[in-house]
Amino acid sequence: MVKSCDAAAAAKGVPAPGPGSTISINRSTSKFLMNVITIEDYKSTYWPKLDGAIDQLLTQSPGDYIPISYEQIYSCVYKCVCQQHSEQMYSDLIKKIPNHLERVSKELQASPPDLYIERFNIALGQYMGALQSIVPLFIYMNKFYIETKLNRDLKDDLIKLFTEHVAEKHIYSLMPLLLEAQSTPFQVTPSTMANIVKGLYTLRPEWVQMAPTLFSKFIPNILPPVVESELSEYAAQDQKLQRELMQNGFMRGDQSRKRAGDELTYNSPSACASSRGYR
Incomplete structure (x- = not known):
């Protein structure tokens, strides 16, 4: 089964993990048994590894050192895909990330107005930064399940989760503060304003209609x-x-x-x- 997965990966241009990327499994068992991952194995061994790595990636600050083995996690995902656990793995991922985002949203709700913009910027930047690691780690699941069977893309799905669980809940509180900050020089740094406005446009382009002049300062060709x-x-x-x-x-x-x-x-x-x- 692993060989067939290797062949499919090669056909799609996705490199299979090398011998050094395999996770630790009892090598005294037969090759056949070594390659079998039951649903119980997945739940007790494989998903916990992924779950812990995702937690660290979602909560890291820029420049932090994350003590996880990317090679091990990459291989773990690869093995689960080859053993037909993609659907369960995708389901677990899509359930886990909203729980994290709900906590982020509640923290933002508790923020005072003078810190609200900066904290939203941090939350947005932290999540988008985490996606730069999470999406590549799940490349096999994306190629062989999400794109093939669901006709979607993992990165798009994860961005949509932030839109639904954070941005949509805060847009009507955030936008008036952005407009007020725009009218008060140096209240918010230009880089923070640019990051948020560009981020909101990425999440949902139609939000331009809420404040077209503000968006036009950072997004080309917004106004006619x-x-x-x-x-x-x-x-x-x-x-x-x-x-x-x-x-x-x-x-x-x-x-x-x-x-x-x-x-x-x-x-x-x-x-x-x-x-x-x-x-």
Whole structure:
């Protein structure tokens, strides 16, 4: 059975683990018995190894050293796929990660407003960083089960989980804070703002409609092109806005909180059209 899995892996361009990547199994048994992984073996030996590695990857901070053997985990997944445990392994993974994300969401809910943006940025960055290790470790399951039988992709599925269990629950609290931060220079670092806005766009592009001008600062070609005949109108609107800002104590180039609040349109169909002159 392992040979057939090796052949399939070669056909798909996925390298099979070498002899040095095998996990420790009783070598005194016959080759046939050595290659058999029962569902009980999977539950008692193989999944616990994967479960522990996933926990460490999901909770690591950037630059942390993770004391796990990537080669061992890679081989563990490979063996389980070859022994027809892909469906169970995928089910276990898809149940495990939402539990982690629910904890992340609750921690964000408890965050004070002045720390909310930064903590969301950390949670998003930590999860996306974990996917850079988790997805390659499960490459065999992705190739031989998710893509083949489910017609999906593991990375897309895992990103969708963050969208459903974290981002969707916080978007209506996060967006007003982002707009307020945009109107207050240096309240949030440009890199943090860029990371969050680009991340939200990756999770769900239609969220652009909530604040098109904000997204346009970090995502190219979000707003429609300016029509030449409308330039004079946009210039007049800009001059009026600057006068209002100066009257309210803002220096030239700042954006008022009033305007930032007005931009929060929550899927208004006219959002892009009404804001396209304020790039």
